[in-house]
Amino acid sequence: AQVSKLLELKNLKLGDAKNGSKKGTQFTLKTPKGTRDWAEKDVALREKIFGTVTDIFKRHGGVTLDTPVFELKEILTGKYGEDSKLIYDLKDQGGELCSLRYDLTVPFARWLAMNPKITSIKRFHIAKVYRRDQPAMTKGRMREFYQCDFDIAGTFDSMVADSEALKILVEALDALNVGKYTIKLNHRKILDGIFEVCGVPSDKIRTISSAVDKLDKMPWENVKEEMTEEKGLPEEVADRIGEYVLLKGGPELLAKLKADEKLSANKSASGAFEDMKLLFEYMENFGILDRFSFDMSLARGLDYYTGIIFEAVTEASAPKKIASKKDVKKSDDPEADRSNDDTIGVGSIAAGGRYDNLVGMFSSRKNAQLPCVGISLGLERIFSILRNRIPDDELRANEVEVYVMAFGGGKEWTGFLKERMNVCSELWAAGIKAEFLYKVKAKPRQQFEAADKYGVPVAVILGQDEFNGGNVRIKRMGQKENSDEGVLVPRASMVSELKKLLASL
Amino acid sequence: AQVSKLLELKNLKLGDAKNGSKKGTQFTLKTPKGTRDWAEKDVALREKIFGTVTDIFKRHGGVTLDTPVFELKEILTGKYGEDSKLIYDLKDQGGELCSLRYDLTVPFARWLAMNPKITSIKRFHIAKVYRRDQPAMTKGRMREFYQCDFDIAGTFDSMVADSEALKILVEALDALNVGKYTIKLNHRKILDGIFEVCGVPSDKIRTISSAVDKLDKMPWENVKEEMTEEKGLPEEVADRIGEYVLLKGGPELLAKLKADEKLSANKSASGAFEDMKLLFEYMENFGILDRFSFDMSLARGLDYYTGIIFEAVTEASAPKKIASKKDVKKSDDPEADRSNDDTIGVGSIAAGGRYDNLVGMFSSRKNAQLPCVGISLGLERIFSILRNRIPDDELRANEVEVYVMAFGGGKEWTGFLKERMNVCSELWAAGIKAEFLYKVKAKPRQQFEAADKYGVPVAVILGQDEFNGGNVRIKRMGQKENSDEGVLVPRASMVSELKKLLASL
Known part of the structure; x- marks a missing residue:
């Protein structure tokens, strides 16, 4: 019911825009004046x-x-002199009269x-x-x-x-x-x-x-x-x-x-x-x-x-x-x-x-x-x-430290999704911030791009043969391409190696 | 002007209460219904x-x-079915119509x-x-x-x-x-x-x-x-x-x-x-x-x-x-x-x-x-x-780690206020959470009570003679009284000794 109401509303509000008329009623997609999203x-x-x-x-x-973000109106009354006109009041919907805090x-x-x-x-x-x-x-x-x-x-x-x-x-x-x-x-x-x-x-x-x-x-x-x-x-x-x-x-x-x-x-x-x-x-x-x-x-x-x-x-x-x-x-x-x-x-x-x-x-x-x-x-x-x-590239939107990737190929290649999940679970349990790509079979390039997008500093790579042999590859990201093949380490020492590396960055 | 307005208002609102009549208009000292302070x-x-x-x-x-805490009213309209009646609206004070967010x-x-x-x-x-x-x-x-x-x-x-x-x-x-x-x-x-x-x-x-x-x-x-x-x-x-x-x-x-x-x-x-x-x-x-x-x-x-x-x-x-x-x-x-x-x-x-x-x-x-x-x-x-x-005494309202105190007496006793300020400055610079009592001459009991009130775990004591001799006393708090005289350490190693002790707690 709500969904259909919404769709109705959408058609109504967006109708004119769809017909090319920009002057009609539109669904206003913005934050209120003087406010902003922080993202x-x-x-x-x-x-x-x-x-x-x-x-x-x-x-x-x-x-x-x-x-609370609002106070009883009378608490604020008489505190701000001329600036009292700048106080936001809540609508009287029955009950107490309230205003948003001014300071x-x-x-x-x-x-x-x-x-x-x-x-x-x-x-x-x-x-x-x-x-x-x-x-x-x-x-x-x-x-x-x-x-x-x-x-x-x-x-x-x-x-x-x-x-x-x-x-x-x-x-x-x-x-x-x-x-x-x-x-x-x-x-x-x-x-x-x-x-x-x-x-x-x-x-x-x-x-x-x-x-x-x-x-x-x-x-x-x-x-x-x-x-x-x-x-x-x-x-x-x-x-x-x-x-x-x-x-x-x-x-x-x-x-x-x-x-x-x-x-x-x-x-x-x-x-x-x-x-x-x-x-x-x-x-x-x-x-x-x-x-x-x-x-x-x-x-x-x-x-x-x-x-x-x-x-x-x-x-x-x-x-x-x-x-x-x-x-x-x-x-x-x-x-x-x-x-x-x-x-x-x-x-x-x-x-x-x-x-x-x-x-x-x-x-x-x-x-x-x-x-x-x-x-x-x-x-x-x-x-x-x-x-x-501050230069833009010195700021990171997220704090992920390790991107867990899988490389492989051929007919037998499963994509190592569950293996990536397992490795991530191990990292999370050790308090390491880690992500993997939500794809069953992900291409190397897609995984590198996802990691680079947020400036993730380290990759753990699950190579098809290497991982089956009990090893993972730890690689520094953000270096010149192919400048670094990474280091192969036994899975058992992966967490301690990563902690050492992350502490050194 | 604001102060006098306030005082006027106070007299007005509190007038009846002062005269013993509880039924009169009172200054309502509370948060709005369904809201609370977190302290x-x-x-x-x-x-x-x-x-x-x-x-x-x-x-x-x-x-x-x-x-933002409020959105344009139309953004929320039609999203919550019957519960829409629970949405708080802002008063129309000119400009856009807004509502407090519902989720x-x-x-x-x-x-x-x-x-x-x-x-x-x-x-x-x-x-x-x-x-x-x-x-x-x-x-x-x-x-x-x-x-x-x-x-x-x-x-x-x-x-x-x-x-x-x-x-x-x-x-x-x-x-x-x-x-x-x-x-x-x-x-x-x-x-x-x-x-x-x-x-x-x-x-x-x-x-x-x-x-x-x-x-x-x-x-x-x-x-x-x-x-x-x-x-x-x-x-x-x-x-x-x-x-x-x-x-x-x-x-x-x-x-x-x-x-x-x-x-x-x-x-x-x-x-x-x-x-x-x-x-x-x-x-x-x-x-x-x-x-x-x-x-x-x-x-x-x-x-x-x-x-x-x-x-x-x-x-x-x-x-x-x-x-x-x-x-x-x-x-x-x-x-x-x-x-x-x-x-x-x-x-x-x-x-x-x-x-x-x-x-x-x-x-x-x-x-x-x-x-x-x-x-x-x-x-x-x-x-x-x-x-x-969780038992109440396991929760602490503040996170202060060290209370800096001074003990002394006699005619020459200054109270070591500036010395306590200096020691605190040193601790703050080292990232240690520290407080001292805002009194020129503070009695030992007052200082212990202030530290105990918030469960501060460690005291640094500036003894009149000890401090002049270049030493401070580090004492664990919350132990049985007089069970622990603390340890005298040279001021130069105070920070490192404290860091060791705090890490062990």
Whole structure:
């Protein structure tokens, strides 16, 4: 019944196409806009990236948490400000109202609030999140995309967890080999102190902070214009801000800021100075200080940060073209792909910060705060950098190590199908990744082509006479043709010989 | 602004709870119905299960495919018959209409149809699927749950791929250690032949097949009643079916069926007999024949199967109580959890079959068929069996191997925080999973408790004098208290000593 329904449907939908009319109703064979399939070499590289960061996370005591792909709508409500319009809702089909998760941080905070017994944890989560944003597919801006978060929750001595989070970030970016990168680092409370000292009214601090955050995309005069013309800040206040937010450097900048009497007198800033002093010490101890730039222009969009904030950039992060005000206006079609928009770069490849109040927002218990610090790696952005850099033939879609073949001929020749099955079974039992061709009688050329297609490095050849004599031939693949006849070994030592050979590759 | 909005919201939602009224509007702190968080020991076991099957899939040349969690609605339309009502739709927020995937097979077929260059592939996919069904959480029946599929697509010599698919299934169930299991095996075309020979009208074959499929849940007389009373089959036809579908056995049953003249004369059945003969040969060759029961009562619900079908069951698969007709009626509340319903068992732990026509349904090209055979493991059902069986203290939430501690005292005692950081850095660089306590001065007891909480097997102790003398102490954890003082080793050989010790555990 289902099959006939399907065939009906197919005829209906494909009818016009078959009659040559391209305009008719067609069976749309695609993934939804802003989503993609991950297959073959792409998925192999992506899995390698996942494996690399997972190893590092586990090495630091991380445990994974897996939350549902959708949450009750009210859990997400009010968490993302203006961006809430980008949340995907599920259709109301009766029962609860749900939305697809927008990030992995809010579900983590929700889980912590639901599990008050957990007072400290290092959790990581690599999973897809959903945003109805304008896609720019080739730059890794998607509607469905992976986030990769590592967060440390708990009440600890100052800056110790923060420094390990930064250590993990450096280990990950180094291990992934993303090329030269810089991690911009700042402290929310220094920034708040600067705004207070410069005379920004407290109700404007977050919106002025957002304007500052655009300094990586537009020059100071445009940011200043936004502050004064759009956000109504007096020009002299903006000018004072300008004197601070363009500063960047290392621990010596901290000394310079401390020497600023007005700023040192500010309670918010002076507390943060103590934090930064300790953090720099621990970072030096971890040997990671040289990767960072203490950068007053880094403000980060999200409101929930309460301590250090950071963002890692590479050359690919910056847009090819600085956006003028005109450019920033989005295309009229919100569904259009913006891959060719030069005012969009790959963006930051990692970011994060400390957020001490988010968990408490989900809890009805008094003082139910659980301070957190976390990093988030932009794995798809990192993927697009690496995919362009790594030569295609260095990537393999599958991991098969041995292709089992049979060569023979003449009237008596059976094709050795069962013999190939047996040899494969032996290899599988020994943990060796092996394949054979699903043909009763397979020609040598077909078998070599099948092995070469996926770059299988070794062949085990069952020669008609050799195999009956108790031997198999082990041959390296991918060498020049006929350059290597392989080595004849007794079947009994096949597995150990193969293991030796595979370990040497 | 977001923070203040949140706080507002919190006050609003939590207001009544604070005033002691439990009935008021509350901030609902839960996951959506039929979904769950995977955390701590649960997720550790689940990851182990995923790792075991992934290794086996890769050993057989499998490559992973990752498709979007939602598909265009029309891709899913018409694929699931009556169960289509269980599909989750996304809200229409402008743009395309989308639905959450219901299984991993239809997205795989969609992908193959979109990528006609791929003429053969072994793909696996472990991912969540979505069904708005009545949940029975403790039995692994969820609305969001993992499927784990391995499928072989391509045109090959008869039954070779099928036999490797069954070999993979056996390897997986054996490696997972699910306990005693049986895999019921049948062939759609034998079943169709039986129905034809017994006189079932062709338009009733699928519905009668569905009735037969219930033989694992109810006795023959109830199934017969359904065939005759509900589905209008003449009683003598039902009786003839009864003579066949209660048969089960091994290759000798195949001989018996072949000896049945009427059945052998049926074109559908006789072709399938050839398939089964070859399959049994290959299965014997792979050494897996003893795990199977050739079972005429296995029909499988899905319509798209065209060849072999199979289903693995354990003791936990069967319901505690055979459902009478009355029981089968679902509760009035479709949202109610049915965990305590004894007429529901864990169900089959794996299933699959051959489906040669599904890919073609997505394609407008002529003869665009791509034959497939696949297995699907019920990983959450397997999880619930293993979680009950494995003692809790054998599971660890994290994988930390070494806890780095410092012991000291007196006025000069700094707490060795930076020293612990340095030692950890050294261990991390050597690939050893290590942690330290995020306290400047940590008491020995606190450090031991932190290590014991997660069952960390080894401690590296930085004694105040010992460390200054260039030595660290390596101590096995989890032994009786004070039974082991550990071994003092020079710091320079710490990593190699630890690697030796960890390898021996």
